[in-house]
Amino acid sequence: MSELGFGTIPILSGRVPVLPEYFSPDTDTAVAIMRKAFDYGCNFYDTAIPEEYGDAEYKLGEFVKTVDRSKVIISDKARFYGGGDIYREALRSAENLGTKPDIYFVHQVDDSNADEVFGPGGALDALYDLKREGKIGFTGIASHYYTVLYRAALDPRVDVLQGSGNILERGMLDRIREEAAFRDKGFILNKVYAAGLLIGPFTIAELIGGVHEYPFSCALLGVGTFEQCEDAFAKEYTPVHFEFEEVLERLRKNFEPIGCDRCEKCVCPYGHEIHTSFRQFNYFNLGKEFWAANKLKMDLEQTWKDCKNCNEKPCMKECSRHLYVPGEIERIHCLLDSFGSL
Ligand code: SF4
Ligand code: SF4
Structure with missing residues (x-):
């Protein structure tokens, strides 16, 4: 092969x-x-x-x-x-x-x-x-x-x-x-x-x-x-x-990426697949706006609401990149809002 x-x-x-x-x-x-x-x-x-x-x-x-x-x-x-x-x-x-x-x-x-x-x-x-x-x-x-x-x-x-x-x-x-x-x-x-x-x-x-x-x-x-x-x-x-970090730094020339590497260690008890949302955010900014926006809006509103009320935030305990997950979800929510996709 x-x-x-x-x-x-x-x-x-x-x-x-x-x-x-x-x-x-x-x-x-x-x-x-x-x-x-x-x-x-x-x-x-x-x-x-x-x-x-x-x-x-x-x-x-x-x-x-x-x-x-x-x-x-x-x-x-x-x-x-x-x-x-x-x-x-x-x-x-x-x-x-x-x-x-x-x-x-x-x-x-x-x-x-x-x-x-x-x-x-x-x-x-x-x-x-x-x-x-x-x-x-x-x-x-x-x-x-x-x-x-x-x-x-x-x-x-x-x-x-x-x-x-x-x-x-x-x-x-x-x-x-x-x-x-x-x-x-x-x-x-x-x-x-x-x-x-x-x-x-x-x-x-x-x-x-x-x-x-x-x-x-x-x-x-x-x-x-x-x-x-x-x-x-x-x-x-x-x-x-x-x-x-070097990869993120390169992307920062065009936008502020979400620094998720899709290790998939995070598990959300509400069933939200946050790493997929993070990926679509980065893809949106890399040029697939309509495609990513359509994918993003499918579950995002509910994720955003659940993250606001989630006290334990178990997803963050496993996050190898130490992301503040509700903050990143908020960024995606703002993006979709400004794009008219919500
Ligand atoms: S903060 Fe809570 S609701 Fe939001 S993704 Fe993490 S575990 Fe799920
Ligand atoms: S644990 Fe953190 S870095 Fe890994 S997929 Fe989840 S959000 Fe991304």
Whole structure:
């Protein structure tokens, strides 16, 4: 597996609810971009079913026809949590790709669906069956949550994990690096560019070099143009270490970021996922205003009210960055208010 892999969101056409820019190249152009990456040494390509990544799965299938199949590794995924559903989707993906997926992930596993995924007759059992039947190569769990990835790391049915992180959102990667249970699994890292938002404050060399210290098998880079392909795959990258404060300092040239590293150690008894709100605040200021504002306003008003009345503030006891959580929620509330999103 190449150290850097090709994330196919930016080559999709259509309108799907994903964050990064996508460029809607036609199939021939998309295939040529993937081919260019291959020629530079990339051999890992990641996609998802059409409901999630538009026509990227078909385009990847067309690309695979142009190379020696044994020279590329394909991972695919679907957001289905029951065994019957994911079994059906994996077969449909194989049809769309025109070949067997080497890794098939249950996508977007979180606390609300994890018991179904890991439980008897759930998606993981189905992937394990598909693997034994030779219809997929390896089983995978993809999640933004440390608790889910840790559960997957301990589960012998799981071969590969996929999780997110970058030089800003590094808290989960720090925990994964420290936890021996993760050493037995493959680990695919996504969001190295934070959906493109960290490009600008940081160079691509810094973003890729900055994650080299973490124990991933392959880091996915979203690629939608020939230029991006060259930026991602044509160069050699040297590891570089950024202190977290240095990252924040760089962002401060444009705005005052919330210094949350998404370690996900904070737990709110009211169920508020504050690190996600903090992330959307930073993403808002990095240029995804409407997208982030829409996400932010979903739960923010209630969080703001609950934080005001929360005496114990248990989330703060676990916060490795010593954030004053109600104060940061207040900042987000003010931002949304001024943006007219409340
Ligand atoms: S201050 Fe209280 S209500 Fe607000 S996020 Fe923390 S634990 Fe939850
Ligand atoms: S708020 Fe603090 S504990 Fe929670 S994810 Fe961010 S840095 Fe970690």
